[in-house]
Amino acid sequence: MLDENIETLPDITLPSVFGLHSNAEITYFQLFADTIWKDLLKMQSTGGSGGGDGNKDAHIVSVA
Numbered sequence: 001m002l003d004e005n006i007e008t009l010p011d012i013t014l015p016s017v018f019g020l021h022s023n024a025e026i027t028y029f030q031l032f033a034d035t036i037w038k039d040l041l042k043m044q045s046t047g048g049s050g051g052g053d054g055n056k057d058a059h060i061v062s063v064a
Helices: 002-007 023-043 056-063
Strands: none
Touching: none
16 A cells, blocks of 8 residues: 555655745756766866876776
8 A cells, every 4th residue: 555655656846845936946957967067077087197097087987
């Protein structure tokens, strides 16, 4: 019976459920995308010589 109730819940929770304006969802996704880009840029190799992080790209690929 509990499984049936869980299946009836919506997959996406709208901001209005929490008493927020619909623009709150837009702001959330903008911040989320910004965070992803910043994290990707941090993982990007700098292309400089020396320093010992020549395997940085290989490490990122293996983790991914």
